[in-house]
Amino acid sequence: xxxxxxxxxxxxxxxxxxxxxxxxxxxxxxDQVDLHDSKLxxxxxxxRQECLEQAAKIDSTGSKGNLAxxxxxxxxxxxxxxxxxxxxSRMLEEFVAPYDATLISRLRKSDGVFLGKTNMDEFAMGSxxxxxxxxxxxxxxxxxxxxxGSSGGAASCVAASLTPLSIGSDTGGSVRQPAAFCGVTGxxxxxxxxxxxxxxxxxxxxxxxxxxxxxxxxxxxxxxxSAGHDQRDSTSSREPVVDYLGSLGSDLSGLKIxxxxxxxxxxxxxEIQASVVEARRVLESLGAEVSxxxxxxxxxxxxxxxxxxxxxxxxxxxxxxxxxxxxxxNCQEDQKxxxxxxxxxxxxxxxxxxxxxxxxxxxxxxxxxxxLGTYALSAGYYDAYYLQALKIRRLIQxxxxxTFTKVDLILGPTTPTPAYRIGEKSKDPLSxxxxxxxxxxxNLAxxxxxxxxxxxxxxxADQPAMPIGLQLQGPAFAExxxxxxxxxxxxxxxxxxxxxxxxxxxx
Amino acid sequence: MDxxxxxxxxxxxRLNLTPxxxxxxxxxLENILAYADQLSALNTEGVQPLAHPGDxxxxxxxxxxxxxxxxxxxxxxxxxxxxxxxxxxxxxxEAKLTQE
Numbered sequence: 124x125x126x127x128x129x130x131x132x133x134x135x136x137x138x139x140x141x142x143x144x145x146x147x148x149x150x151x152x153x154d155q156v157d158l159h160d161s162k163l164x165x166x167x168x169x170x171r172q173e174c175l176e177q178a179a180k181i182d183s184t185g186s187k188g189n190l191a192x193x194x195x196x197x198x199x200x201x202x203x204x205x206x207x208x209x210x211x212s213r214m215l216e217e218f219v220a221p222y223d224a225t226l227i228s229r230l231r232k233s234d235g236v237f238l239g240k241t242n243m244d245e246f247a248m249g250s251x252x253x254x255x256x257x258x259x260x261x262x263x264x265x266x267x268x269x270x271x272g273s274s275g276g277a278a279s280c281v282a283a284s285l286t287p288l289s290i291g292s293d294t295g296g297s298v299r300q301p302a303a304f305c306g307v308t309g310x311x312x313x314x315x316x317x318x319x320x321x322x323x324x325x326x327x328x329x330x331x332x333x334x335x336x337x338x339x340x341x342x343x344x345x346x347x348x349s350a351g352h353d354q355r356d357s358t359s360s361r362e363p364v365v366d367y368l369g370s371l372g373s374d375l376s377g378l379k380i381x382x383x384x385x386x387x388x389x390x391x392x393x394e395i396q397a398s399v400v401e402a403r404r405v406l407e408s409l410g411a412e413v414s415x416x417x418x419x420x421x422x423x424x425x426x427x428x429x430x431x432x433x434x435x436x437x438x439x440x441x442x443x444x445x446x447x448x449x450x451x452x453n454c455q456e457d458q459k460x461x462x463x464x465x466x467x468x469x470x471x472x473x474x475x476x477x478x479x480x481x482x483x484x485x486x487x488x489x490x491x492x493x494x495l496g497t498y499a500l501s502a503g504y505y506d507a508y509y510l511q512a513l514k515i516r517r518l519i520q521x522x523x524x525x526t527f528t529k530v531d532l533i534l535g536p537t538t539p540t541p542a543y544r545i546g547e548k549s550k551d552p553l554s555x556x557x558x559x560x561x562x563x564x565x566n567l568a569x570x571x572x573x574x575x576x577x578x579x580x581x582x583x584a585d586q587p588a589m590p591i592g593l594q595l596q597g598p599a600f601a602e603x604x605x606x607x608x609x610x611x612x613x614x615x616x617x618x619x620x621x622x623x624x625x626x627x628x629x630x
Numbered sequence: 631m632d633x634x635x636x637x638x639x640x641x642x643x644r645l646n647l648t649p650x651x652x653x654x655x656x657x658x659l660e661n662i663l664a665y666a667d668q669l670s671a672l673n674t675e676g677v678q679p680l681a682h683p684g685d686x687x688x689x690x691x692x693x694x695x696x697x698x699x700x701x702x703x704x705x706x707x708x709x710x711x712x713x714x715x716x717x718x719x720x721x722x723x724e725a726k727l728t729q730e
Contacts, residue, residue, distance in 0.1 A: 221703045314683045328682045357689035358682070426666045437643060444644075446716050451709035454719065472719035474644070482646040487654075490645060494636070494655055495662060497643040511669050513679030518672075520680055553661050569683025599684075 126151040128622075131193050131287040131341040138192050145192025149178035149236055152194045156238070156285045159625050164260045165270075165280035167199050168207060169239035177236045188234030189348055195230060196289035198277045199240040200247055201332070202321040203227050210323050211243040211255040211273075214449045214484035224321020225353045226290065226332055233348040238286050241276030245486045246440065247297055247325045249273050250558050253549045254488045261545075262305060263623040265587050268542040271301030274335070278305040281335045282590075283625060288345050289335040294325050295428050296537075296562025298333035299574035303537035303592020306576045308609065308619060309335050310342045313599045314569035315360035317346075318353035326435035327358075329428075329566040338619050339575065339609035343367035346602060362600050370603035371610045376410035378608060380595075381530035383418040386561060388539075395536045398578035398591045402534065402612065409611050416530060420522045421564050423515050428563035429556055430499050430512040437496030440489070445480030452479035491552060520568040527598040532608060534595055536561050537574040541589035565596050572596040573605045576618040590621075631660050 126148050129137065137143055153171045160166050174194065181192045202208050202220035204227075209215045223231070230237075244254035252260045252275025260275045262268040263283035270279040274291030278301030281289050291298040293311035302309025311333040322332055334349070336342045350364045382403060387396060403413045445451035454476050485493070499508035526533065538558060548555045565572040578591040597605045613619050636656055640647050647655065701714060710717040 218707055221699055221707070315686065354691050358684060358686065360684065360686065423669060423672065426669050429662065430666055430669075441644075445709060446718050448704075448707035449709070471721055473721045476719050477644045478641075478646040481644050485645075487651075490647075490651070491655060491658055493643045493645065494639055495659055498635075498639045498659065498663075501639065501642065507670060508663075508666065510679055511672075511674060512666075513681055514674035514677040515669055515672060516683075517677050517680035518674070520683065552658050553665060556662070567683070 127155050127284040129287070130337050131190075132344055134193055134287060135190065135344070145178040145181040145236065146175060148192055149174050149194055149238075152238065152286055155283070159283055160285060162261065162266060163263060163279055163283055163285070164258055165241055165276040165283065165285060166196070166239045167209065167211075167242050167257055167276070174236055174238050181234055181236070186234040188232060190230060190345065191234035193235050193288060194238040194286045195235045195345070196238045196241050196277055196280050196286040197227070198243050198274050198289070198291045200243060200292050200323045201227065201290060202323070203237060203240070206240065208240070208323065209257070210247070211245040211257060212484065212486065212489070213256045214443050216256070216450060218449055220321070222321065225318035225355055226349055227321065229349055235348075241274070241280060241289060243276060244273035245489050246323070246436070247273040247292055247294055248436070248488050248492055250296070250300055250555050251549065252276065253545065254486060256486055259545060262542050262589070263625060264306065264542070264589055268544050268586060268589065269304065271304035271542060273297040275301050277335050278302050278307055278309065281305070281307045281337065282623060284622060287336065288341060291333050291335055292322055293331050293333040293566065294329045295432060295566050296559045298335065299537050299562050299572060299592070299594060300559065302335055302574040304542035304590065306590030306592070306618070306621060306623070307335050308338055308342055308573065308575045309333060310346065310573045310602070310605070311565060311571060312346065312350065312602055313360070313571045315358050316571070316600065316602065317349050318356040318359045320353055320355040324439040326432040327439060328435060329432055331566070338613050339573070339606045340368065340371060342573070343371060343606045343610070346606075350602075360600075365603050367603050367606055371607055373611045373614050374410055375406060375608060375611050378411040378532065379530040380406060380411050380413045381416035381526060381533045382413055383421065383533060383535055384415050385418050385421055386535040390539045390557070391536060392540045392580070394578070394580050395539070395541070395591050398593060399534065399536060402577050402593050405612055405615050406534070406608070409615060411608070413534065414530070416526060416533070418522060418526065420515070420519045424519060424564040424567060425556055425560050427512040427515045427519070428559070428567055429495070430508050431516065431567070433492040433496035434500050434509050435496070437493045437500065440493055443481060443484060444477050445484075450480060450484040451476065452483045454479050488552070516567045519564060523564070523568045523570060524598070531604060532595050532597045532601070534593065537592040537594040541580045541591055544586065561594060570596055570599055571602050571605055573609050575609045575612065576621070577616070578618060631656055631663070
């Protein structure tokens with residue numbers, strides 16, 4: 124059996140027993156990257172030499188960390204000291220991270236091997252990875268389809284067996300939606316469960332680092348090493364961390380799962396609805412009690428989310444001013460070509476430098492969200508848009524808290540449709556936003572949620588069968604329950620074990 | 631949403647927009663805001679806005695002296711810096727830029 128077919132958990136076991144070395148593991152995955160990534164484009168940067176050096180060090184020192192020798196790909200929104208961290212943006216094309224994110228420091232202590240940085244929508248704004256300034260990534264199940272986003276590269280590389288584990292970030296579904304599109308397992312932990320220090324900010328009250336793996340056991344493995352309070356992130360939680368691996372099991376007796384009737388909305392594909400029904404049957408066979416519930420406020424999630432996220436983004440991205448770090452436009456050259464500028468002609472050159480830098484450094488979707496957020500926060504609109512969205516966010520959280528007094532977890536689709544074709548939605552921002560209808564609620568309420576493979580669509584004339592992902596949501600800090608239910612489901616099904624065929628080579 | 635509004639917002643956001651960008655954004659923002667208008671139909675009287683999903687408040691820590699990041703390392707990322715200073719176009723008077 125090839126090493127790339129093993130899960131991270133199996134690799135850890137094999138490495139401990141000396142069945143193979145960290146160098147063998149890492150060169151197997153590096154070979155797979157070399158073989159397929161020129162087409163997939165999951166990685167923005169991959170350094171085989173650097174990865175094998177890390178592995179050699181682990182072999183020679185006999186490191187005993189819980190992730191010793193396991194390759195981990197990192198979304199290019201998370202800082203690794205001395206490495207470029209671009210956020211998929213021209214604005215940070217040359218930015219070299221001056222420090223490690225807290226998560227990276229922790230995974231270093233666990234002796235994980237950092238394989239490279241993965242592609243993403245610019246500043247994590249997007250649902251297809253088509254907004255990257257450095258080109259699109261492909262879905263390994265069909266190179267003509269999107270991998271989802273914004274963590275599209277991180278999902279794609281796990282699906283294509285380029286790495287057993289990867290790290291993403293999830294502000295409105297950016298881990299769960301690409302996990303669903305690529306047929307892998309993706310967890311967004313509770314807000315504050317994993318430190319955000321060193322994660323480049325998009326919308327600070329919604330951002331959370333999350334994980335991709337083939338199955339829930341591998342997610343539990345990396346979450347065990349990642350979760351916990353960090354003094355450097357004042358929003359990180361002091362809630363005790365449980366042993367997520369130790370919490371896994373296959374008996375779901377007594378587990379109460381709610382199925383929101385609103386999630387069977389128009390726009391949900393029949394095939395995904397059929398997967399929900401089938402998953403319900405599987406979970407019931409494992410002992411869970413599944414009942415229908417109602418979440419009427421969730422229909423307002425997308426509208427509230429896009430206002431709040433854009434408002435926070437307009438503030439967070441104000442830091443890109445061409446002075447402290449990142450790109451700066453060459454203003455003298457630009458003076459002549461300036462047209463229809465919103466800057467008064469007598470404005471000083473510092474203002475001109477800011478405006479030119481931001482206009483040339485940011486791509487269209489980032490500008491759109493900055494404009495939306497700035498508008499919604501401006502005098503006269505603040506109450507109607509931003510404040511109203513925050514009040515509805517409260518009502519959504521209240522509704523979920525009330526629901527979690529009656530059920531333990533909520534089951535539903537991750538996305539209304541499977542992965543769509545490249546270019547299909549990129550011209551219509553609102554239609555792409557509506558694809559986030561099932562995922563944004565967890566970010567608004569700060570609760571954990573996991574997407575897991577649960578079926579396939581039927582083959583179409585212009586697209587082969589594509590993976591279907593379903594989502595479980597739980598109350599704050601219920602990661603152990605989410606992972607247990609998902610792992611139990613995965614023990615009873617084999618959807619998570621299906622792998623795409625890449626160029627005739629089964630990965 | 632008129633063009634003047636778009637231009638005013640762009641100035642607040644420190645963006646220069648081309649005429650094409652302005653007309654594209656006008657349509658996009660109108661669509662998005664029309665969709666968002668469903669929120670105004672809800673009665674939210676007396677509802678406390680929720681700016682942050684966690685229950686945590688005032689994260690305190692011991693007041694200890696700890697090291698900070700090295701200035702020279704941080705300034706390597708600056709487009710223009712000199713001897714510990716960040717250089718930007720002149721902001722006072724008519725002085726010519728010396729560094730550009």
